[in-house]
Amino acid sequence: MQKISIEIVDIIDTSVVYDELSDAASGGICVFLGTVREFTNNETVVSLEFESYKMMALKEMDKIANEALAKWPLNKVVIRHAVGVKKVQEAVVVIGVSAAHRNECFEACRFLIDTLKATVPIWKKEMFKNKSVWVSAHP
Amino acid sequence: MVVFLFGIAKDIVGKSELDLSAFERKLNSVEELICFMNDSYPEFSKLSSLAVAVNGEYASNGVLLDSNDEIALIPPVSGG
Numbered sequence: 314m315q316k317i318s319i320e321i322v323d324i325i326d327t328s329v330v331y332d333e334l335s336d337a338a339s340g341g342i343c344v345f346l347g348t349v350r351e352f353t354n355n356e357t358v359v360s361l362e363f364e365s366y367k368m369m370a371l372k373e374m375d376k377i378a379n380e381a382l383a384k385w386p387l388n389k390v391v392i393r394h395a396v397g398v399k400k401v402q403e404a405v406v407v408i409g410v411s412a413a414h415r416n417e418c419f420e421a422c423r424f425l426i427d428t429l430k431a432t433v434p435i436w437k438k439e440m441f442k443n444k445s446v447w448v449s450a451h452p
Numbered sequence: 453m454v455v456f457l458f459g460i461a462k463d464i465v466g467k468s469e470l471d472l473s474a475f476e477r478k479l480n481s482v483e484e485l486i487c488f489m490n491d492s493y494p495e496f497s498k499l500s501s502l503a504v505a506v507n508g509e510y511a512s513n514g515v516l517l518d519s520n521d522e523i524a525l526i527p528p529v530s531g532g
Contacts, residue, residue, distance in 0.1 A: 347532050363531070366458050366524055369508040370531075394531055406532050426532060434505070434524075435531030436459030447460040448530035452500045 325404040336388040339411035343418035347406035363396045366434040373433045385417035456524040464495045483513035500528045
């Protein structure tokens with residue numbers, strides 16, 4: 314595998330990420346999985362619907378992966394986001410890094426998910442029983 | 453010139469692409485495009501933010517628009 318793997322997919326297969334990040338030079342792998350939560354402000358979420366501006370989202374994901382590589386000595390980076398309708402407990406995003414030591418793994422993983430949420434053009438709609446809301450759209 | 457719309461921007465306008473050549477007002481810059489959208493669809497001014505992407509890159513207010521550019525409105529992102 315290349316050092317950086319970036320994808321927007323319909324379904325996230327959580328079983329492959331260990332093999333993707335496993336690396337002889339790495340003493341640690343850190344993975345963050347974002348999943349669909351059943352409740353928002355005590356209201357029951359039926360599903361989440363994700364939409365992306367794919368061309369730009371891939372570019373922005375590549376930028377933050379390269380920023381992480383410049384900040385920390387990482388061996389491998391995976392950033393994968395799902396689009397479409399996702400049910401409660403389904404995985405919607407996987408961020409993973411491998412490095413010689415755990416400290417850079419934790420720091421880089423945190424940086425990648427936080428920056429993704431701030432800059433990558435992907436939108437999430439929360440579907441409740443009687444309404445739907447684009448997350449973060451309004452102050 | 454076509455503007456691609458995503459997320460709540462698509463809901464506000466009611467379609468995924470807006471053809472600006474159908475309007476009389478000539479839009480030369482990112483700032484003019486944002487003003488035009490706020491004037492034409494007041495719901496845009498209620499959003500937490502509204503950015504514009506030109507050819508897949510975030511573009512600041514002063515960036516000039518060319519008819520060959522790929523332009524998109526970027527309402528507040530919420531991935532993850």
